[in-house]
């Protein structure tokens with residue numbers, strides 16, 4: 195590593211070795227030391243000082259509204275609408291700079307597992323972007339982003355989406371689901387901006403853009419819905435990369451973004467809208483700001499979270515909002531790493547009859563690049579145990595700590611900060627600027643220890659997170675094992691390895707069995723205090739992963755039981771994308787009907 199939090203050193207080894215009952219080295223106990231000595235101890239261990247994020251300097255360096263919009267500048271096209279835009283080296287450097295972005299790690303083969311594909315016809319997976327028949331500019335953008343081989347989920351979703359089908363896609367955390375939908379969608383739209391996109395002002399020809407005088411109504415072609423603001427910004431950044439030279443303009447809208455900024459950005463025109471559900475629904479009620487008439491692609495990311503009861507009203511509105519598009523070719527997609535059975539049943543109601551379901555491994559499966567440690571710690575011993583864990587990391591590295599309440603986040607942040615550790619924290623009571631500053635400080639390594647409440651971290655893709663600590667395990671009332679999988683999935687992404695340590699005590703008993711199942715499945719050690727829950731015969735039971743959803747009340751057709759690819763790598767594939775799904779008589783039956791909710795099952799539903 196160039197420094198402890200260097201940006202040019204991928205976290206490719208477990209790297210954070212420590213005994214389960216990590217103890218601080220000899221010498222006076224931390225509680226006996228003053229702040230100065232504790233700070234020295236933290237520095238000696240390699241932890242840097244927290245550097246506050248200087249927002250004013252950031253603005254002076256050219257930051258403006260665009261910074262609410264994610265890192266860097268938002269480029270406005272000045273040329274006429276042609277088929278594709280010109281190359282702009284400066285913009286390319288900004289969009290594709292690698293400093294803070296993850297590159298594929300060495301252990302990518304661990305993501306290569308069984309893929310189940312259910313759909314109306316056989317689909318040939320693509321193992322390389324270069325062979326996916328993508329629009330040349332999209333292909334070039336993939337190359338600029340460092341994407342050469344497809345991940346297993348991308349191998350199937352790219353041809354399926356290109357062929358015009360709806361899709362429900364489930365694949366492990368950090369396995370490239372964002373590109374799995376963005377790449378095929380943008381390939382379909384690339385070069386067609388002139389034909390499909392709504393007119394918009396050329397802001398480069400205006401001395402000052404006045405939303406009221408020059409603004410247009412946003413009429414996006416693509417709507418991507420995500421549960422959190424931070425994730426919306428992250429996906430917006432990825433969309434900006436993939437939209438490079440497309441003449442398509444991405445925008446982001448989320449609760450917390452001042453409405454004035456939202457109005458201004460939408461008023462400049464919007465072809466790809468990434469939004470949180472609440473803000474999107476608000477905007478849908480403002481027809482002068484947003485029309486859904488042109489929407490051709492609706493993507494629900496972190497779909498199981500969105501199908502959660504809390505979002506049902508918003509989701510129903512968003513999914514039917516797109517119906518104002520009279521084209522029959524509106525595609526709907528849902529993506530997530532976890533997809534409990536109830537959510538999968540609900541998802542089917544929103545999908546076309548002949549949609550695909552693509553599942554890499556078991557829905558909700560973690561993967562072997564994350565080494566999971568479960569450590570027994572009584573409630574009042576957790577703070578000290580966290581400190582000891584951090585101080586015993588061989589090489590300090592970006593560490594994400596999850597607590598279940600905002601109060602505990604604040605207390606732990608204070609406790610660790612006062613012991614000289616470079617912490618920052620994030621939770622729902624912080625204002626938008628504070629949240630963005632904290633995440634930025636974490637991303638850039640200025641505050642490499644981030645303490646957060648769980649839900650806010652879904653989907654975060656931060657380079658070199660080497661360690662996730664579950665200070666509190668998510669309770670089964672609040673996301674349970676799915677939440678656990680999402681949390682630990684902030685490390686060990688895209689072929690890197692990472693460590694996840696979770697404190698466990700009697701309060702977590704309701705999670706015990708599910709936790710042990712995941713540990714056994716991922717070949718991680720089951721601690722003695724949980725060993726009684728390990729299956730004696732090694733046979734794991736996951737109650738939400740049955741393959742026969744056919745028996746649902748709606749008489750719907752089964753998800754499972756049809757063709758599946760086996761995960762063996764074709765020799766030429768760096769990823770080892772799966773073999774094509776099995777032959778037609780193994781389950782892919784062209785013209786086989788799919789029964790939507792409430793519909794009658796076709797006589798011969800041979801899924």
Ligand SMILES: Nc1ncnc2c1ncn2[C@@H]1O[C@H](COP(=O)(O)OP(=O)(O)OP(=O)(O)O)[C@@H](O)[C@H]1O
Nearest residue numbers: 296298341343367368369370371372531653655688
């Ligand atoms: N084919 C590829 N080759 C190399 N890197 C890739 C490829 N596809 C995606 N990536 C990178 O992998 C990282 C993880 O991707 P992404 O955030 O889309 O994962 P995800 O599956 O959505 O994870 P989560 O379930 O946690 O949201 C990103 O940094 C992305 O740039």
